[in-house]
Each structure stands twice: as structure tokens, then as C-alpha cells.
Amino acid sequence: MSSSSLTCGKLASWTIAAVLLQILGLSLFVIGFFPVKPTLPGFSGPESYRAPTCDPVLDAEERDLPSEKLRTLYKELSKVPPSYGRLVLMVIDGLPAEFVLGRGDKPPTKAMMEAMPYTQSLLSSGKARGYYAKAAPPTVTMPRLKAMVSGAIGGFLDVAFNFNTQVLLDDNLLDQFKRIGWELVMHGDETWIKLFPRIFTRQDGVSSFYVKDTVEVDFNVSRHLDVELAAEDWNLLILHYLGLDHVGHIGGRHSTLMPAKLKEMDDVIKMIHMGSTVHHQNPDASTLLVVVSDHGMTNGGNHGGSSYEETDSLALFIGSGVESLEFSMNAHKAVHQVDIAPTLALLFGVPIPKNNIGVLLRGMFDTLTDEQRLRTLQLNSWQLLRLLQAHLPNFLCGDVTCISGEDNLQTDQSISSMKENLCYLYSRAISAHNAWLLHQISGLTSNDADDLGYAVNSYYDFLGNASEWLSHRATDKPINLLLSGIVIMLISCVLLLNTVFKLFKEVYITQGKYCSQPKEISQVWQVDEAFVLIGLVIHALSLGASSMVEEEQYTWHFLTSTLYLLFLLTTIRSLFKTAASDLMKMKKPEENLTLHLAVSNDESSYTTNNRSLPWTKLQKNHQIYPVLVVLIFGRILRGWHQGGINWVHLPDISKLLMQAGSFSIKALQIFSLLNFMLVGSFAFSLVRSTTHFVHIVRTSYFMSGCLVLLHIINSQTHNIGPTDSSATSVAQLFYICAGSAVLLTVLVSPWIYPVNHEASSNIGKFNLSSHAKDTSSIAESSTSSLTKEMISFYFQWGIGHCTYLIGTTCMVFWCLLQLLLQQPVNAIPLLVIFLQETASIIYFSSYGSLHKQWIEVVAMLFLGMAGHFGLGNSNSLATIDVAGAFIGISSHSTVLSGILMFIITHASPLLSFLSMLIYISLKDMNGLFPSNLRWSSILQLLIGFPCLLPLVLNSVVLVAFTITLLLMRNHLFVWSVFSPKYLYLCAATLCVYIGVLIIAATVVYTGVVLFVRTKNFNSKLQNFG
């Protein structure tokens, strides 16, 4: 026994070393791959009208002026009067610029022209100015609105880590307008309300949830138009129309509904334009109508990616000052969506938002005087310079040695030459501006237009370069850091694989000598083993295809179902075999029974035996039912949430339930709660020792169940109040109740397991039974003291008992917690996953399992992953349930709601880890355990595979996907598909660590306590004897 080359301690230390290496490698890679862009805090104020200095303290200034004063201050400082008094921002969700402006030199198609007669007439007569405002990916509404109003493109992690607060906290146009005392009104998509919860004087949010509705959603916006256009009180009116996006989602870009929808939009534009020109003739209150779209759409009507069709969004300016001399059909320009923000800011006389990377739109300031035009460009340059200084410390400070000429304009790859280049462009622009000013003052007007043109172009050179550099800042990645991270992760993966192979050899080859495995299990290569290996390779490879990442739920369901179909096949096979060899077996005397069997055959005399569970006596031909249960439930789970990205709109059970209304969902919630209570109390009733303690746990289980019931009923009736104090306190009570029950069970159960009573009362029976069976190993045992074998035996027994109790408690309380936190519609999937895990445990622990232990562990992990996607999760950050993360939290806390969010998202994998505890406790270790093992070896056999395999599987996927990500770093979908998946993978790694820690800590703790107690008892007994 001690000749094992792999001791428990060695195993643990290798594993821990590998895990630490993995953490190191992962963090190196993450730091390298997701650089956090420095952003400037706070809001732009009067200081933005002064040239930036190198001392940041000087830039910070008191800005708490009353709005009126602030407005006049801005007016004075900027030297550019506001061109307009009122702004109508009309957002048409998903409108591609191609529909209005055509593509390239081609005008839009005839149908599109005819659908928007008024807009086209405005464009052709030069009364409107259209731009292709290229949107940055991800082309979904919220980040695009943020880009439009703040001029900033968030880094990937900004987007990722902002789900707990959707409120836009950065500097933005709307807050700037509010500061100068504007009244803001919003009608349309409720995303605006999420972004700016308390800013609007009047608001009417419509939900984009009912994608099928293309009429009502826009009518709900337009019905306010008459009133709002007549009203004088607002300065900014935002109208956000969702209908066109819905049309696209239903019928694609060329839907038959599209022309009618465009006509409707055209009518709105006409109405606003007419209304605003009629009412306000004085320039102070003149109105600018800005028609923008947040993103385009693909031919299929989807969006989110970065193809031309999706990023092709529109910016259309209609107002009195826009009329240009040049014929406007040629004036369409390809610009960036972020350019809208600085343009609007300077048109309306507010400072440009601090983190803006946009450049003033050419042509929008043509009505200003030359001096004012240059001034606007200067303001934009100063703002960008401030932002540059945040990225490049000491940029343009002190050393003015950067005027190095044009030769390094092209060779601007490294940061230092980029810095010099920007520095040069800035200085050139400033000097050209100064030269022009000088000429103006001195009255030399000979080459005025040339000077002006040179200054303007110099400014745009600087602005364009700076803006581009800033927007690409996120994409340069230190390749050395990435590679070293990958190498370290690879080493860790190899270490883990090596450890698991050693353990494998240990268990199946070395131990094979003295254990009586059924022949078919010790067979070298089984179909399910081959399949698991192939399946894992296929899964790792499939992560290289973006759509397989998007639709990973299919992969997991497919692999899991196939594995269980193979189990089904094995079971059927063994059925045929048993039926054939039944007669033979009947005659054979039971010779080679181990110690274990000898006792468990005698189990009728054991009242305290928790292993005498009903299913250990499961008939061989009933073994097929758990597998069928897993398969059928798995299919239900697959149908519950369609999931993924591309086919998410297809009907599924959860959508049906949503339509059916809250009553049926509530009924299902209560149904699954009752089921949890029933199964849970049944599981508790199987524990037959330490009954008093189990009563306590069961009572608290019922109490927790009642609390959850209360929560379900409450949350359904008061749907409006999310911060209902009574609901919060119910949830908090539940946390306390469940937490203390679980903690108590984990800590106390190994101490109160009746080792003395158990052992002493069973010595007699034990020996009796062993003598009756006349097994050779028992014959050696003396009746006066416990033999080593018996200690080992009771030790295993105790571990099994305690682990079962702890595992059951954790699992049922975990399910209750999930019932509380998850979306109501997920109640049945939770139950289904729970039953799947239970059925698997029953199948694996029933008499004579047909599979190797590692396959069983892998199967449970597969179930966990399939369940993860079955609960509606996907590899897109959009499916993270943010609402649930605030249940039971009275004050805003990022850490707490982050933990809750993690618990909700990884409900199913963690459940599979918890059920692994029960699996460990029930697994009939007959074949594996020689009775004379040391306790540490027993521990190793118990938790070796359940702890190592998750780590190994996760490590392999992590390494494979990290390499994929590195190779795909220039892929079109790297930010929209691969990076979110990587974040999920990091979270999954954390989840594996937690799960493995729970298993290892529980079993080791129980083992140590029991070992000490049996040893004490034994020495007492020997002293006594």
C-alpha cells in the first residue's frame, strides 16, 4: 500500500503547483490581452476652453456654478456662439445609411428613394447634410448610444464590467446640457432611461422586448409628437424609434415592411422639420434636427458584429445653418459615429466631453466666421490633447523637441515615433493657426484663404491622427506577455495531465492486482472512454469557429446526450449479458466477496447504515431508467432556452411561458419548489444515524423553503417595486438561514458521527457476519480489539456518511438559493438539472457500475456544462442576469452583487460539483478499496478523480482557447465573440477552483476529524483490552 509511487501529499502539492502556475499564466495573458484604457474622470468644465497645461491640478477647477452663469461663462470663454437653441435628436434604431445616402457613389435604390421623399428632397436641395457615421463594434444599441453622447469607445473590459450599473457615469453631452440648464425630454427606447435614470423632464420608455411588434412600438413614440412640438419648454427632445430594427429582425434588410416603415420615419422627419421651422424664427431658438441611427443591419436583419452593413449608420443634420453652398449630394462623408458628440457640443455651446475621441464633422461649422471655425478646431484639439496626455504621460510637456519634420510621418509604428508624430502635427496646427491670426491682425489679406485652408487642414491632420491612435489604443498587445502567459499555462496543463495519468496508472494498474473489478470495466479501452477523449478534442477544436462559440449550447448538449446514449447502450448490453448468464450465476457460490460486500449483504442488521439506500439494491434491469431520465430531461432542457446568437429568436418553451403570463410561471415555480422539498426531505430521511442533528437541518430546510415560497409569491404580485423592503428582508433571512444550516452541517457532522457507539455495537455483528462468511481476511481478526482493516473500514464508512450528509445539505440548499435568485422561468430547468444529477448518481452508485470512475466524473461535469447553457446562459455577455444580482441586497455593493451574479451564472456547474460530494459518498468503492489502505490513500482514491479531472478538462480548454484567441486577435469577431467567451472561460476556471476546493476541503476535513476520532477510540479500546 505504501509502495505507491504517488502519495497523497505529493499529488496535492503537484496539483496546487499546477493551479498556481495556471493562475499566473492566465493573469499575464489577461493583462496583456485586455489593456485597460485610461479614462479621464469628471466632467469637462470651463478649463476646456483653455490650453492644456502639464499640471493636472490646475485643470481641476470649481464648476458648481448655477446653470445660467455657467452658460454665459461658456459663451464668453468659447468665443463661439451657440448656433442653435434647441435640438431634436431622432434615433432610428438599425437604419443603415445606405437606405438614405446610398452606397459609395451610388444613390439609394429607387424603392428607398420613393419611400423617403421628404428626406431625399431635403438632401438634394442642400437643406440637409448626411454622413456615413461608421459605428464601432459591438453594434448593439447601448454601447452605440454611449458612443454618440460621450464620443468615447469603451475598452472591452469597460463594456464587460459595466453590467452592474448601466448608468452612464462618464462625461457626456446630456449631462453637459443639463448643467447649462436645459430641459430634456425623451420618448422611445427605454435604454435611454437606463443610461440616464433621472435626467429627463418627461419620458416615455418603450421596451424592445417584443421584437415582433413593429407598429405599436413606434406609435407609442409618435403619439407624443404633436404635444411636444407645440411645447416650448424643452431644449433637447430625443425620439428613439425601434420599429425599423424590429422590421429588420423579422424580415431582414429587404423586408416588405421596410418601405412602409421608412415612409413612416420620413413623415416624422417632415413633421418635425415643418413644425420647428414654423414655430421658431429667431436664431436663438432655432432648432437643429439630427437624425441618427445607432447601427446598421446585415442582410438577415441582425447586428452586433463589425461588417460594413452593420457599422453603416447614419448621421443626418437638418436645420437652418446646415444649408451649404456646395451641392450636398457630394458632401456625404465617411466619418465616425463618435464625431457626432464633439460636433453637437460645439454647435450648442457646451464643452466637449472629456473622453471624446471624435473629430468635428467637416462642413458643420461653415456658417461661422473663419476665426470661430479655427477656434472650434482648437478646442477639439485641446480636448484630444488632454486625453492623449492621460495615455502618454508628459506628452508635450517641457520638451518641444518634436519638430522633426515630415520624414517620420510614415514610419510611425512604435509609441515613441507615434508620440513624436502627433507632437509634430499638433505644433504645426498651432503654429499655422497663430500665423493666420497674425496675418489677420497685421491686415495682410493677400493669401488669406490659403492660410486658412492650411490651418484647417493641419488641425484635421492632427485630429484625425490622434483620434485614430486613441481608438486603436486598445488593439496593440504586448506579444511577449501573451506568449509567456500561454507558455506558463501550457506547462501547468502538462503538469496536471501528468498527475492525472499517474493517478490513472495507480488506480487501474497498480491497484488492479488486489481488487476484483468486473471484467468489462478493467478491459483496457471502452467505447465511452474513447468517445470522451474524442469529444473533448472536438470541443476544443470547435472553439476555433466563431459560430461554434456562439452556439456552444449545441455542442455541450450533443456531447452529453451522446455520452448518455453510450451509457444506455452499455446498460442494454449488460442486460443481454445478465439475462444470458443468469443461470450460471445462480449456481455459483459467492466466493470472492470482499469485506465490504460481506457486511453490506448483512445490512438488515445495520440500522445506522446509510449505504443501504434503496437504489443500491436496484435491480440490474432497472438500471436503464436513470439513463433514460437523464436523456429525456436533457432534451427538455435543450428546448427550454433556444440560446446562442443566430437562432435566439426561434420559439422555445421559455418564450411560450412568457407569453402565457406570470400565473403559469408562478405555478411552475411553486411546483418545482415542492419537488425540491420532497426530494430533499427524502434524501435527508435516508440518513439513519445522527437523526437529531438531521432533524435540525431538515427543519431549517423547510424554513428556507417557506421563505423561498414567500419570495415567489411576493415578487409576482408586486412586480413594480424591485426595491421592496419586505422582499429584501425575506431574501436576507433566507441567506442567513441557509448559510448557517450549511455551515453547521459541514463543521459539525464529522464530530457527531457516532464512531464509538457505532464501532462497539458493530464489532459483534461484524465478526459474526465475517465468521459466517468465512472470508480469509476476516479470520485473522481477533475479537478483543479492532484490527487495522476494521479501522479502515469504519473510517471509510464514516467518511461516506458524513460526506453524504454534507453533500445533500449543500445540494438542496443550493437549489433553493437558485430558485430564489434565478429568473422565474428557470425554475423548471433547475429542477430538471437537479433530477439529472440525482439520476446520474443513482445510476453510477447502483450495484455494479459499468463504467470507470473517471468516466462517471466526466459525465457529471458534462451534465453541469449542458445545464449551464440550459439555464439560458450563452457566451455573450448579454445573457448575464443582472436583475437577480440585487435580490436581498439593501445597499448597492459591487462585490456582493458580483458574487450573486457569479452564483446565478454558474449555478449548474457548481451544482454538479456539489452533487459530486454525494457521488463520492455513495460510490460503491468495492472494487477500488483494499481494506488495508492507509487513510491518506483512501482519501486519494476518493477525491483524486473528482478533483483532478475538472482541473484537467478546464485547463485543456483554457489553453486551447487562449491559443485560439491569440491567433484570432485580428479576427472580425474578436471583440464580439471570442473575448466574451474568454471572460466566461476565466469565470469557469474560477468556478472549477471553487468546486474542487469545496470537494477537497470537505472530504479532507471529514477524513482528518474521523481519523483522529477512530484512532483515539481505538487506543482507548486497546488500553481497555
Place this chain on the structure above:
Amino acid sequence: MGYGEITASKALALHFLCGVGLAAGYGIARLGCDLSLVADPARTLRLLLVVEGPVIIGIYGWVRRDREHCSYSKAVARGLLGLPIGALLNAFGAIVLGAPVGLKYWLSTIYWSSLMSLFTFVPAVCVFGTSRTDWQRILAYSKPKEGVDCVISLPAQGAVIGAWLGAWPMPLDWERPWQEWPICVTYGAIAGYSVGMFASAVFVPVLGRKVHVKDD
């Protein structure tokens, strides 16, 4: 030689005829009825079923076991009875693995699983009937030991594995019409079945020689 042993030439002829049946079915669909799997999967599968069904039942009935107690017509009847049972099993497998259950797909699923039944279940039923030991052998031993086992199990395993692999392109966003259920799965199954038949045609002579050597 044991009872019901199959000769290499017989196996080759059998597979050749099955292959020809399949090809004929596809040819008729393509040329005769102007049907294609992509455009109209249900009707094409039905045509394949109608053409290939008699071929397979007829041919495998011809190599049936236990000839004394089982007439040719009985074997054919067994095959006909086995067709819906096998279809049920295959449909169960497919649906559990994620095949859509909407009304739109019912017909396709029925025809597809019947075709799969022809590839997998029906030959075994035709040959073995209800002989328990034979079934046990064919299920339990992954390595075929006799020619008949080879002829039955290799194409069947090929068809199942091919269909399984054929499902993998379905979630990809290529937006091709053949990614629909059950088109690419059918392609996979037919490809796998052909590979299995080929392997079987190669293996049977090898096995036969081995048995021959042993007999000597």
C-alpha cells in the same frame, strides 16, 4: 464452416446491391422526379426509403440465420415489422440528441429515422430474428468475429457515426440550405453507410481466411 456463414463473394454482392439500390433511389429522385434532398427533404427521403427498403429487406432476408425454421417470407416479414421499431429507436436517439420536434419537421424525422432503421436495425432483424444470443453478440462485441456480423454491424456503425458527424455543421452560421435538419445528417449517414459497406466488403474475406486457417 459454421452455420449461416457468408462467403466473401456473397458479401460483396450483397453490399453491391445495397449500394446500387441507394444510388438508384437517389438517381430516380434526381432525374425522374426532379427532387433533391435540399429542396424537399421529406419527399426525397420517402423515395429513397421506397427504393432502398425492398432491396435491403430482400437481400438480408436472403442471408438469414437458422434457415430450417425460418422461411424467406418470414424473414421479410420480420424485416417489415422491424422497420417501424428501428425507426422509433432511431427517432428517439435523434430527438434526444437535439433534432427539432416542431410540426414542420415531423415528416422528415419519420422518413429519416425509417431510412436509418433500414441501415441499422432492419438488417439485423432480418438475419437474426429474435435470437437472443445473436443479438447479445452483435451488441456486446465490438469486434466482429463472423462474416455475417461484419456485414450487419459495420455498415450500421458507419451510418450512425456518419450521421453523428454529419450533425456538426448544423450550428455554423453559413446560412446554407443544407444545414437544415435532416439534410446534412442524411448525407453523413449515407457517406458513413457507404464507408461501412466498403470496410465490410474488405473485412469479410480477411475474416473468412482467418476462420479458414483456424479450421485447418
